[in-house]
Amino acid sequence: MHIRVLTALAAVAPIFGSPLVAPRDAASEAAAQVSAIAQLAYNATLKDVDPASSKRSAGSCTLKNLQVRREWNKLSSGDKKAYIKAVQCLQSKPSKTPASVAPGAKTRYDDFVATHINQTLTIHYTGNFLSWHRYYTWLYGEALRNECGYTGTQPYWDWGLTAITGLEKSAIFDGSDTSMSGNGIYQGPRPDYALGASTGLPPLYLPAGTGGGCVTSGPFKNMKVNLGPVALDLPGGAVGGDGPGTGLAYNPRCLSRDLKSAVVKKYANYTTILHNIISPSNVYDFQMEMQGVPGSGVLGIHGAGHYGSGGDPGDDVFVSPGDPVFYLHHAQIDRTWFLWQALHPGQAETIAGTNTFMNNPPSANTTLDDLVEFGYAAGPPRTIGDLLSTVDGPFCYTYSDL
Ligand SMILES: *[C@@H]1O[C@H](CO)[C@@H](O)[C@H](O)[C@H]1NC(C)=O
Ligand SMILES: *[C@@H]1O[C@H](CO)[C@@H](O)[C@H](O)[C@H]1NC(C)=O
Ligand SMILES: *[C@@H]1O[C@H](CO)[C@@H](O)[C@H](O)[C@H]1NC(C)=O
Ligand SMILES: *[C@@H]1O[C@H](CO)[C@@H](O)[C@H](O)[C@H]1NC(C)=O
Ligand SMILES: [Cu+2]
Numbered sequence: 556m557h558i559r560v561l562t563a564l565a566a567v568a569p570i571f572g573s574p575l576v577a578p579r580d581a582a583s584e585a586a587a588q589v590s591a592i593a594q595l596a597y598n599a600t601l602k603d604v605d606p607a608s609s610k611r612s613a614g615s616c617t618l619k620n621l622q623v624r625r626e627w628n629k630l631s632s633g634d635k636k637a638y639i640k641a642v643q644c645l646q647s648k649p650s651k652t653p654a655s656v657a658p659g660a661k662t663r664y665d666d667f668v669a670t671h672i673n674q675t676l677t678i679h680y681t682g683n684f685l686s687w688h689r690y691y692t693w694l695y696g697e698a699l700r701n702e703c704g705y706t707g708t709q710p711y712w713d714w715g716l717t718a719i720t721g722l723e724k725s726a727i728f729d730g731s732d733t734s735m736s737g738n739g740i741y742q743g744p745r746p747d748y749a750l751g752a753s754t755g756l757p758p759l760y761l762p763a764g765t766g767g768g769c770v771t772s773g774p775f776k777n778m779k780v781n782l783g784p785v786a787l788d789l790p791g792g793a794v795g796g797d798g799p800g801t802g803l804a805y806n807p808r809c810l811s812r813d814l815k816s817a818v819v820k821k822y823a824n825y826t827t828i829l830h831n832i833i834s835p836s837n838v839y840d841f842q843m844e845m846q847g848v849p850g851s852g853v854l855g856i857h858g859a860g861h862y863g864s865g866g867d868p869g870d871d872v873f874v875s876p877g878d879p880v881f882y883l884h885h886a887q888i889d890r891t892w893f894l895w896q897a898l899h900p901g902q903a904e905t906i907a908g909t910n911t912f913m914n915n916p917p918s919a920n921t922t923l924d925d926l927v928e929f930g931y932a933a934g935p936p937r938t939i940g941d942l943l944s945t946v947d948g949p950f951c952y953t954y955s956d957l
Contacts, residue, residue, distance in 0.1 A: 581826055582715075582718070582719060582824060582825050582826065583825075585715075585824075585825035585826045585828070585829040586715055586825040588829050588833075589715065589825060589828055589829050589832065589894075589956075590956055592832060592833075592894050592897070592898060593894060593954065593955070593956045594956075594957075595897060596893060596894050596897035596898075596953075596954070597953055597954065597955050597956075599897055600621070600945065600946055600953035601618065601621075601953070603946055604616050604617055604618055604621055604946050604951070605617075605618060614946075614947060615951070616946045616947065616950070616951035617951075620951055621946070621951055621952065621953060622708040622951060622952035622953075623708060623952070623953055623954070623955050624708045624709050624710065624711055624886060624890070624952055624953070624954045624955070625708070625710060625711070625954075625955060625956075626710065626711055626712070626713045626716070626956055627710045627711070627712055627713075627726055627727050627735075627883060628713075628716065628726050629956075629957070630707075630710055632733050634707055635710075635733040635734075636732070636733060637705060637706070637707055638699070638705065638707055638710060639733075639735070639774045640703075640705075641699040641700075641703040641704065641705035642664070642699065642879050643774065644699075644702070644703035644704070645662065645663045645664040645698060645699060645702065645703055646662050646663075646664040646778065647662065648662060648663040648664075648702060648703075649661070649662065649663070650662050650663055650665050650666050650669075650931070651663065651666055651931045651932075652665070652666050652669050652930070652931035652932075653931070656669075656803070656931070657669040657673075657782070657803040657931075658803065658804055658805050659781045659782045659802075659803055659804045659805035659806060660781065660782065660803070660931075661781050661805070662781070663698060663702060664879075665781050665782055666930070666931050666932040666933075667691070667694075667695055667698075667876055667929075667932045667933075668781075668782050668783075668868075668874060668876045668877045669782060669803060669930065669931070669932070670691075670929050670930040670931065670932040671691070671873070671874075671875070671876045672782060672783065672785060672802045672803060672873045672874055673803075673930055674687075674930075675785070675799070675872060675873040675912075676799055676911065676912045677910055677911060677912070678927075679846070679872065679912055680846060680849075680908070680912045680913040680914075681908050681909060681910055681911060681912065681921060682906045682907060682908030682909060682910065682920065682921020682922075682925075682939075683906070683908075683910070683921050683925065683927055683939055684842055684846070684908070685838075685842060685888075685889075685892050685906070686906065686927060686939045686942040686943065687927045688885050688888060688889065689889050689892070689942055689945075689950075690927055690929070690937060690942050690949070691885070691929060691932075692709060692882055692885045692886055692889055693709070693949070693950060693952070694929060694932065694933035694934075695709070695882055695932075695933075696708065696709035696882070697933070698932075698933060708952065709882060709883075709886050709952075710883055710886065711883055711886035711887040711889075711890050711954065712727055712860065712880065712883035712884050712886070712887050713887060713956070714819055714823035714824075714828065714856060714859060714860055714863070714884075714887060715823065715824060715825035715828050717816070717819055717863075718816075718819045718820045718823055718824040718825070719824075721816040721820075722738075722814040722815075722816045722819060722863065722864070723737070723738060723765065723814055723816065727880065727883065728812075728814060728864070728880075729773075730772030730773045731772075731773060732773060732774060734772075734773045734774070735773065735774070735775065735879060735880045735883065736770045736772060736773030736774055736775040736776060736778075736810070736812075736880075737770060737771075737772040737773050737812075738764075738765060738766035738770070738772075738812050738813075738814045739766030739767050739768040739769055739770050739771075739811040739812040739813055739814075739866050740766065740767070740768030740769055740771060741765060741766055741767065741768070742763075742766070742767030742768050742813075744763070745763040745767065745790035745791070746763065746790050746791040746792075747760040747761060747762055747763065747790065747791075747792075748760065748761040748762075748763065748788050748789070748790055748791075748792070748862070748870070749791070749792030750788055750854075750858075750862075751849055751850065752792040753794060754849065754850075756849055756850030757850050757852065758792065759847075759852055759853075759854060761815060761818050761854070761862055762815065762817050762818070763790045763813065763815075764812075764813035764814045764815035764816075764818075764865055765813070765814050765815075765816070766811070766812050766813045766814050766865075766866065767790070767811065767812075767813040767866065768811055769809035769810070769811050770809065770810045770811060770812050770866075775810055775879060776810075778809075778810045778879075779807045779808070779809070779810075780806075780807070780808050780809070780810050780867065780868055780874075780877045780878075781805060781806065781807050781877075782802055782803060782804075782806065782868075782874055782877060783796060783802045783806065783867070783868050783871055783873060783874030783877060784796030784802065784806075784867060784868065784871050784873075784874055785797070785798060785799065785801055785802035785871055785872075785873035785874055786798060786799070786871055786872055786873055787867055787868070787870055787871040787874070788862070788870045788871070789870070795867070795871075796871065796873075796874075799873075802873055802874060808867070810866070810867075810868075810877075810878060811866035811867045811869075812864055812865060812866035812869060812878070813865035813866045813869075813870065814863070814864060814865065815862060815863050815864075815865055816863070818854065818859055818862050818863045819859050819860070819863040821854075821859075822847075822853070822854040822855065822856060822858065822859035822863075823856045823859035823860060823863065827856060827859075828856060828891065830844075831844050831845055831855075831856055831891060831895070832891060832894045832895050832898065833898060835895070836899070836902070837902055837905070837907065838902055838905050838906060838907050839907035839908065841892070841895050842907070842908070843855075845857045845888070845891065846858065849913060856888070856891065857888055860884035860887065860888070861875055861881075861884065864878065864880050864884070866878070869881075889945075890954045893945055893953075893954055894954075896943075896944075903943065903944075904923075904940075904943045904944075906921055906922075906923065906939060906943075907921075908920070908921055909921060910925070921939065922939070923938065923939050923940035923943075924938050924939075924940060925938065925939050926938055926939075927939060927942070937949060
């Protein structure tokens with residue numbers, strides 16, 4: 556693990572005074588700054604995998620096999636279709652999860668959803684949140700490659716772009732055959748979502764979106780969501796599903812969405828993204844800003860992507876990987892961590908938190924020797940310490956926004 560990067564903030568400081576980012580509107584200025592950081596971080600990984608300029612022991616990750624993850628808009632139509640086809644392939648292959656363990660897991664795609672449902676309370680607001688989701692997203696991409704012949708890399712969803720255009724008009728959600736499918740059928744005006752209303756903390760209100768029903772456009776319009784719901788946030792504050800410990804039964808239904816551009820505009824615009832990358836000085840603050848402190852009234856960029864796309868299963872913390880856009884969202888979550896790590900090299904290999912959701916019930920602090928595992932979806936288990944760099948341990952990838 557060697558995120559041997561930049562001379563930290565010193566290297567970034569000049570960006571802010573650079574004539575390249577001279578007065579524009581706040582969103583463009585923040586976007587330009589994120590982009591400059593992205594270039595620094597990308598350049599740093601290239602250097603890190605180059606034996607000539609790196610101090611790391613000769614690993615298996617080299618310039619030759621380095622995967623470059625790109626934003627959805629930067630993929631050609633052919634690349635997008637190849638990715639979509641591989642996801643559909645995974646959704647057509649039989650599951651490896653025994654029916655006695657998860658009767659609703661019918662496909663290889665479902666294996667990943669079942670694993671996430673099973674572990675939700677020990678992988679969010681925990682010390683393994685970032686590393687668990689990094690490896691999960693990577694294993695999913697490897698399944699696309701190794702089991703479905705995909706030769707590309709895992710794309711990401713830059714929320715900042717969609718905060719400018721609105722989700723409905725974005726390449727990811729416009730419903731075309733090169734999108735990840737569009738909105739759900741509009742269910743009419745509905746009351747606000749009230750997240751956390753059952754926890755005793757002040758609820759976080761989100762306006763209902765522009766959909767709410769079944770997705771009827773794009774490649775995933777006929778997809779079946781087989782698992783869940785477990786804890787599905789609904790307009791008005793109700794929660795669907797039978798709660799933790801359930802959701803593994805067979806419950807086939809349409810993929811639904813409830814696009815909420817207002818949520819992405821408010822909580823995942825370039826200003827909030829930039830703030831999350833440059834401001835937190837330790838990983839605890841970084842991951843809490845990203846996930847939103849419950850009861851604080853702030854959703855965070857993580858929740859913004861989930862609730863911004865929404866619907867069933869998108870509005871369900873347990874079952875959200877049941878919407879294939881999950882993996883584009885979590886690649887961007889991972890990219891945000893990657894950028895934060897590049898800017899904070901002294902903190903890049905640290906973790907913080909315990910083994911339970913907001914330490915409830917109380918549990919031990921997470922350590923670098925703790926294992927993360929993925930049930931029947933994929934393996935093998937790995938120590939968190941192996942998962943801190945994108946070019947070490949099992950990984951060999953970087954992000955480019957060009
Ligand atoms: C990244 O590397 C490229 C090619 O060497 C160089 O042109 C560019 O200025 C670098 N960008 C940053 C931000 O260091
Ligand atoms: C961006 O997000 C911040 C923080 O939520 C908010 O104060 C600001 O108004 C947002 N900007 C736009 C253009 O919506
Ligand atoms: C767990 O981590 C917290 C925060 O770093 C620290 O204050 C506490 O002492 C740790 N607990 C144990 C048992 O190591
Ligand atoms: C859920 O986790 C338990 C404990 O690790 C395991 O025995 C079980 O097989 C898992 N179920 C699924 C669906 O992954
Ligand atoms: Cu998750």
